[in-house]
Amino acid sequence: MSGLSIGQVAERTGxxxxxxxxxxxxxxxxxxxxxxxxxxxxxxxxxxxxxxxCIRLRASGMPLTDIRRYTELVRAGQGNExxxxxxxxEHRERVLAxxxxxxxxxxxxxxxxxxxxxxxxLRDHVPDCAPLSQxxxxx
Amino acid sequence: MSGLSIGQVAERTGxxxxxxxxxxxxxxxxxxxxxxxxxxxxxxxxxxxxxxxCIRLRASGMPLTDIRRYTELVRAGQGNExxxxxxxxEHRERVLAxxxxxxxxxxxxxxxxxxxxxxxxLRDHVPDCAPLSQxxxxx
DNA sequence: GTAGGATCTAGAGTGCGCTCTAAGGCAAAC
DNA sequence: GTTTGCCTTAGAGCGCACTCTAGATCCTAC
Numbered sequence: 001m002s003g004l005s006i007g008q009v010a011e012r013t014g015x016x017x018x019x020x021x022x023x024x025x026x027x028x029x030x031x032x033x034x035x036x037x038x039x040x041x042x043x044x045x046x047x048x049x050x051x052x053x054c055i056r057l058r059a060s061g062m063p064l065t066d067i068r069r070y071t072e073l074v075r076a077g078q079g080n081e082x083x084x085x086x087x088x089x090e091h092r093e094r095v096l097a098x099x100x101x102x103x104x105x106x107x108x109x110x111x112x113x114x115x116x117x118x119x120x121x122l123r124d125h126v127p128d129c130a131p132l133s134q135x136x137x138x139x
Numbered sequence: 140m141s142g143l144s145i146g147q148v149a150e151r152t153g154x155x156x157x158x159x160x161x162x163x164x165x166x167x168x169x170x171x172x173x174x175x176x177x178x179x180x181x182x183x184x185x186x187x188x189x190x191x192x193c194i195r196l197r198a199s200g201m202p203l204t205d206i207r208r209y210t211e212l213v214r215a216g217q218g219n220e221x222x223x224x225x226x227x228x229e230h231r232e233r234v235l236a237x238x239x240x241x242x243x244x245x246x247x248x249x250x251x252x253x254x255x256x257x258x259x260x261l262r263d264h265v266p267d268c269a270p271l272s273q274x275x276x277x278x
Numbered sequence: 279g280t281a282g283g284a285t286c287t288a289g290a291g292t293g294c295g296c297t298c299t300a301a302g303g304c305a306a307a308c
Numbered sequence: 309g310t311t312t313g314c315c316t317t318a319g320a321g322c323g324c325a326c327t328c329t330a331g332a333t334c335c336t337a338c
Contacts, residue, residue, distance in 0.1 A: 096245070282337085292327070292328085306313090
């Protein structure tokens with residue numbers, strides 16, 4: 001019951017088997033994956049958990065090199081917590097900036113959606129301050 | 140006073156002149172850019188505004204092909220507002236999903252930051268529910 | 279015993295979004 | 309008149325993160 005094949009891990013994580021091998025080559029796994037009789041990879045729950053972290057870091061835009069760096073710190077063991085913290089804090093700042101940017105985009109998009117909805121009569125009331133958007137000119 | 144060189148537009152938008160030419164080739168501009176005596180591009184304020192929109196759409200992850208599609212609709216003029224609206228709504232959904240994902244990542248990162256800060260004695264109180272993170276194991 | 283399916287490796291290929299190069303034109307400054 | 313600097317084009321190159329291919333091995337089922 002202990003041990004997952006690469007296919008099973010792919011299924012659980014949503015990563016492809018290709019990507020799992022790729023991530024391992026890139027040094028993104030906390031430990032080298034255990035191997036079975038025929039040289040097949042055997043993952044444990046810890047690996048899956050760690051991959052979950054990697055996926056989240058990727059999803060928030062952390063480049064693979066940074067994830068590798070962080071992984072190396074973790075692998076090196078106790079004593080480098082300050083460095084780990086720095087990596088995380090820097091990334092958090094970037095994510096916050098990214099979210100702010102996203103919110104600005106959302107404002108713009110929602111503003112345009114509102115305009116088109118009222119133009120198309122999909123709203124009861126015309127939004128109060130929408131005279132002419134950029135898209136009116138070219139048309 | 141009317142008319143900006145590609146260099147000036149680059150400065151205003153933060154895009155490189157290379158990227159400006161690239162975007163034009165890719166059909167991201169509402170109109171073909173006016174040309175001066177020596178074949179030099181002359182942008183107007185409307186172009187800069189439109190580029191601002193493109194930049195925001197890009198920043199929120201809209202692929203160039205989708206931006207081109209939207210631009211084409213705008214260029215085609217009145218009568219396709221429903222299509223424009225659909226493009227915008229779909230993108231808004233994606234942006235919202237993206238922001239949600241970002242928030243999840245933020246939770247994870249902040250949780251780890253908290254752990255390391257208390258481990259390093261940078262906090263007055265240990266966060267109430269943080270026994271051992273994944274990173275404790277490998278170390 | 280052989281067919282199917284999962285796995286392995288090394289390495290090539292892909293898609294996206296730029297980014298840069300090379301070779302040249304024009305215009306103002308010195 | 310030549311240097312400087314910004315502009316032009318076509319097209320090549322790059323960085324990232326996968327993604328896939330080829331050729332081989334191994335196990336299970338029929």
